[in-house]
Amino acid sequence: DAGVTQSPTHLIKTRGQQVTLRCSPKSGHDTVSWYQQALGQGPQFIFQYYEEEERQRGNFPDRFSGHQFPNYSSELNVNALLLGDSALYLCASSLRRGNEQFFGPGTRLTVL
């Protein structure tokens, strides 16, 4: 049973650049949520995708956008990167927007 996978594992970008992170949900899941985890903090909700639409959004600017594909995989895009965007980006999947969310290993983004 394949768990949640994310790519890449690590990424280094410079200020102003754009980045795309990818997530494949756990087998059988159809909902993907994205979280940002700063060092020493708990994950912060960015947004959730279900049926290829953004269903909920946390307190993040429009520089953060996403997409969900027909196979339920998802992308997180961040434009005009800031130093403060450096964090671990976590993807979590669930079934029909359920509360039991299973996390992937994350993508560590460093912005220089």
Add this chain to the structure above:
Amino acid sequence: GQQLNQSPQSMFIQEGEDVSMNCTSSSIFNTWLWYKQDPGEGPVLLIALYKAGELTSNGRLTAQFGITRKDSFLNISASIPSDVGIYFCAGVPGANSKLTFGKGITLSVRP
């Protein structure tokens, strides 16, 4: 916004001891979840709670959904070295599935 409070930030226990940690909020939550995160990994779901007063176990772990729906507790019995990690509580306020996390408690277990 809503915040979950977890304290202390760190706990140090001896192998074989029991440990309890709690999570409190000023708001009501309809679902409580407990996760464990190891360095460089994503959080792993330990226990999910759906009803006020509910007590649920997963091996040596037991968690409770507080009666007021504003708190939850996690107990680990007979701790072992692999219990080391960061323990997060997370709550869901309503019918949606947006998780709100606490800041986590770092657990260290001395052999």
